[in-house]
């Protein structure tokens with residue numbers, strides 16, 4: 001589960017990490033209140049759209065402003081609209097809040113991240129002097145500018161490791177220890193809060209000669225959410241966890257859209273598609289306990305993919321019921337009238353007969369079967385022979 005920047009920064013405050021005091025506002029009223037009460041100070045400010053994706057600066061979602069009037073016009077422009085960055089989908093992400101922070105004078109921007117290296121079963125900490133908005137270019141063109149240290153998760157980090165990394169970055173004097181303290185804190189934060197990634201880009205040295213974490217990306221291991229109630233409180237995530245976070249969708253190069261429940265079944269389904277001569281358009285695991293909203297959204301993701309020429313639904317109803325899946329497919333298709341795509345549904349497990357009957361009775365162009373191989377053969381045939389008769 002991705003946190004918003006303002007949530008990540010709240011957690012960072014708890015660890016005494018150097019973040020600026022910001023104000024997060026969800027409405028124009030909130031902003032006017034901040035301005036009138038003068039809680040945001042005198043500016044200049046940096047105003048930042050809160051979306052769970054980076055690349056905002058390059059897309060106009062982060063802006064330096066010198067007047068409260070410009071804060072309001074930025075908010076009027078973005079609140080309720082969608083921000084598209086190179087890290088979002090083509091439709092972008094809805095901006096529901098804006099973070100207002102004091103603008104600082106940046107002398108140098110560093111990149112710092114800590115994440116889990118699953119191949120090595122270690123924690124890996126990466127840092128570079130080439131931080132800021134072009135880190136991807138640095139990674140591709142000058143990987144030697146990226147320095148790494150490996151941290152054993154069962155031992156944790158030693159301050160000397162932070163100092164080694166600081167020296168590799170060419171830091172000197174008091175900054176070596178300041179940097180090392182940051183590394184020690186973010187490692188503790190990662191371990192104590194079941195995070196899989198913390199990325200601070202930029203970690204900036206400002207004109208007062210201190211480090212500040214100006215941006216923060218954090219991913220929480222969603223399987224550990226149940227034991228992270230403190231994290232949910234700190235981040236003020238008081239609404240129920242958005243089930244949409246549990247959809248795993250990865251677009252691929254093929255033309256058979258797949259909706260499957262369970263990552264293992266999804267991978268096996270893709271293998272069989274390949275072995276029968278087809279190419280999957282996506283990996284999609286709707287998760288074990290998917291609800292209605294989740295299934296409809298998942299199906300819509302497939303429908304929206306222009307490359308998809310046939311859809312294969314492969315559901316093994318364990319927790320989820322097949323009749324719910326059928327109902328969701330019917331609902332999604334009723335809203336989608338632009339093109340007719342052949343659909344093959346294999347429903348097995350909980351309420352499979354009920355689900356199959358719903359699809360058959362819907363009179364939609366759907367082949368319903370309980371046989372996986374047959375289902376996949378039909379979807380491969382559908383894309384190979386575009387004029388195949390599905391009626």
Ligand code: ADP
Pocket residue numbers: 020046048053054055056057058062101102103104105106109132133201202214215216
């Ligand atoms: P993104 O990574 O999504 O583009 P950032 O939060 O990193 O968004 O902001 C983009 C750039 O804006 C940063 O690289 C930094 O140069 C600048 N910036 C961000 N916050 C501040 C701030 N409080 N003061 C001055 N500059 C800032």
Ligand code: MG
Pocket residue numbers: 054055132201202215
């Ligand atoms: Mg950034």
